[in-house]
Amino acid sequence: MDRIRYYFAPMEGITTWVYRSIHASVFGPLDKYFIPFVEPHEKRDFKTRELKEILPEHNEGIYAVPQILTNQAEGFIRLAHVLKEMGYEEVNLNLGCPSKTVVSKHKGAGFLALTEELDRFLDNIYSGTDMKISVKTRIGKDDPEVFGKLLDIYNQYPLEELIVHPRLQTDYYKHAPRPEAYREAREKSRHPLCYNGDLFTGSRIRAFCKAFPAEDRLMIGRGLLVNPGLVKGVCTKDRFREFHDRLLEGYLGRDLGEVNVLCKMKELWTYQIHLFSDAKPYEKKLRKVQKLSEYRQIVATLLRERDLCPPL
Ligand SMILES: Cc1cc2nc3c(=O)[nH]c(=O)nc-3n(C[C@H](O)[C@H](O)[C@H](O)COP(=O)(O)O)c2cc1C
Structure with missing residues (x-):
């Protein structure tokens, strides 16, 4: 699996610039880090929170790809130019976000239902900017049959790469990814392809690579x-502790306020807890904790008393 290029998926509110830079520093940089989406605004380029994510000095030493969420070509092109001036070579178009508020405005995965408008939008953005533009797509809004048509549309434009999360918008994250749809993309797409979806363990990655031996890029969230350390750097307890402590200090140093920092760390623990054996009691304590001092104690005890799960 050495030939595979690994990308860190964008995850709004979680894979922040603080997270990305510390991940790259402790585990070694992955091939690409996708920055959670930004949207074009009427009166300014970025909201303060968005700018912090995008600033080149916050993305030093990694190949970072900003992601844009919109269905307005003019706004996309404007934002892409700003990003180019900031030094970015590549931007990514979000055609995957399943959230109701986004989809009801025909953005993200909601745009996939409007194939004519999407075609026109792509025509405009690919002729209106000279940046590399990759696309991250679901396979449709509610009808898997549309995916063939979407692939025909994508094939008309010079996509830098096509990242496919083979679920419908209406699947959210519940329905299992649909391998047959990814196979259709493999057969039909003329673009470099990247698979994304439910690659949670080494054994899942290996099984995927066995089923799809031609793959050379995977996005993992x-x-x-x-x-x-799933794909690089190997996660030992010491490395995890270093990663965790640097992340906590990184957030505390950003003047977010203790409550917000705790909130961020607690959200992350809803995932990280699965790295530890027999950690149910800690999961509950971490969900309920309200004070930073107590939080530190719980994490210290967890790290002392529990082992990492053997790699799967
Ligand atoms: C909390 C959260 C936030 C996400 N934010 C974004 C986002 O900003 N842009 C995007 O394209 N996908 C976003 N996603 C989707 C992920 O990038 C990825 O496609 C999805 O989690 C499936 O990959 P995985 O099974 O490897 O996690 C988000 C997912 C989660 C769970």
Whole structure:
């Protein structure tokens, strides 16, 4: 699996610039880190929170790809130009977000139902900018039959790469990914392809690579949140402790306020807890904790008293 290029999936609110840079430093940089989506705004380029994610000095030493969520070509092109001036070579278009608020505005995976508008949008953005544009897509909104048509549309444009999360918008994350749809992409797409979806463990990655031996790039999200050393760097207890402590200090140093920092760390623990054997009692304590001092104690005890699960 050495020939495979690994990408860290964008995860809004979790794979922040602090997280990305510490992940790269402790486990070694993955081939690409996708920055959670930004949207074009009327009166300014970025919200403060978005700018922090995008600033080149916050993404030093990694290949970072900003992601844009919109269905307005003009806004996309404007934002892509700003990003180019900041030094980015590549941007990614979000055609996968399943959230109701996004989809009801025909953005993210909601745009996949409007194939004519999407075609026009792609025509405009590919002729309106000279940046590399990759696409991260689901296979449709509610009808898997549409995917063939979407692939025909993508084939008309010079996509840098096509990242496929083979679920419908209406699947959210519940329905299992649909390998037959990914196979269709493999057969039909003329673009470099990247698979994304439910690669939670080494054995799942190996099984996927056996089923799809031609793959040379994989995007992973939640699997890396559970085990940040899943594909590079090997997660020992010491390395996990270093990663965790640097992340906590990184957030505390950003003036977010103790409550917000705790919130961020607690959200991360909903994933990380699965790295530890027999950790149910700690899961509950970490969910309920309200004070930083108690939080530190719980984590210290967990790390002292529990082992990492053997790698799967
Ligand atoms: C909390 C959370 C936030 C996410 N935010 C984004 C996002 O900003 N942009 C995006 O394209 N996908 C986003 N996703 C989807 C992931 O990038 C990825 O496609 C999904 O988790 C499936 O991959 P996985 O099974 O390896 O986690 C998010 C997923 C989660 C769980």
